[in-house]
Amino acid sequence: MAAFQSVIDKAAFEEVTRSLRVEQTEAGYNVKWEKDNKSHEEFFDKSDFCFFRRGDTDSESHSIGDSLTTTNDANSLAFAREVFGVDKPKETGASDRDKLYTRAGFVLDVAFLVGTLLIGELSHLQVAVLAPLFFLEYFRKGGLLVSIYLWVAAFTNLCGGVLIGAPVYAVLQYFDPRKELRVIRLAVSMVAVAPSLWFALYSKNVSILFGSQFWLLIILALFLSASNSFHGTHRRLFPLAFPFFCVGLALTGFDKTAWAGFICQGMRFVFVAYAPRLFARRR
Numbered sequence: 001m002a003a004f005q006s007v008i009d010k011a012a013f014e015e016v017t018r019s020l021r022v023e024q025t026e027a028g029y030n031v032k033w034e035k036d037n038k039s040h041e042e043f044f045d046k047s048d049f050c051f052f053r054r055g056d057t058d059s060e061s062h063s064i065g066d067s068l069t070t071t072n073d074a075n076s077l078a079f080a081r082e083v084f085g086v087d088k089p090k091e092t093g094a095s096d097r098d099k100l101y102t103r104a105g106f107v108l109d110v111a112f113l114v115g116t117l118l119i120g121e122l123s124h125l126q127v128a129v130l131a132p133l134f135f136l137e138y139f140r141k142g143g144l145l146v147s148i149y150l151w152v153a154a155f156t157n158l159c160g161g162v163l164i165g166a167p168v169y170a171v172l173q174y175f176d177p178r179k180e181l182r183v184i185r186l187a188v189s190m191v192a193v194a195p196s197l198w199f200a201l202y203s204k205n206v207s208i209l210f211g212s213q214f215w216l217l218i219i220l221a222l223f224l225s226a227s228n229s230f231h232g233t234h235r236r237l238f239p240l241a242f243p244f245f246c247v248g249l250a251l252t253g254f255d256k257t258a259w260a261g262f263i264c265q266g267m268r269f270v271f272v273a274y275a276p277r278l279f280a281r282r283r
Helices: 002-007 010-019 072-084 094-119 124-130 132-138 142-154 159-175 182-191 193-202 212-231 238-251 255-282
Strands: 021-024 028-035 038-045
Touching: 010 028, 010 072, 028 072, 038 072, 094 124, 094 132, 094 255, 124 132, 124 142, 132 142, 132 238, 142 159, 142 182, 142 193, 159 182, 159 193, 159 238, 182 193, 212 238, 212 255, 238 255
Parallel strands: none
Antiparallel strands: 021 028, 028 038
8 A cells, every 4th residue: 555655645545544444254354445535345355365474384495585475465456556546556665675674784794794804803714704694594594504604603713703692593593483493493503602612712812801891792782683673674683693793702802893793783773773764755
């Protein structure tokens, strides 16, 4: 409906959308609305629409770019065209926002990696080891791939990030509605803490620097992770765990890199929080 808002009269749009009601029956759905002070009604068979609850589909088999194949969009578009009497809505909507969120997240991830190279705290090899954590979730079964890859990062100077970030990533796996391999993803992520702790304690190149800054960063990480989760739908879980990964980097002496990560996550928060308003203005 919202896609038609820019091409029809505002009063007519509000009249229809505010009066729109859907009543479910055994045979299907009765849709009722008012337009031009007149009541209208239309019946749809149950087979015309396919509804599902979050978590009751095998979404693990889908990549970020995939969408579930149903007749919902086509039937909804046909209904809206009939109600409003227009042929073509403005080409905006959830799919456009999803694409924008994905692209913006990709740009911010690349910007952080480039910034990390410029800061110089991490070597080129260490940045190369860090990069896959951002991009593996773009592939099918990406959550499992990230969980496994945390073991690789655990045996490098990024072990501090894994030490703090892996348990958070495991918790996110627990709340992830995708059920397939959930237990394995959770367990693999959680167990990655052991090698990261071992490497942090016994490696000559790593020093754990525990101080007041640690608790400040924990609070900041909680704020950014929760805010990004509440203000937008994340199809990837690692961006939510990454602020805690940054806390671990600071814990092992990579302060500048950690703060660069927090800045990028802050930019993600601002974008996710205010991008919907930009779309609303464009309509």
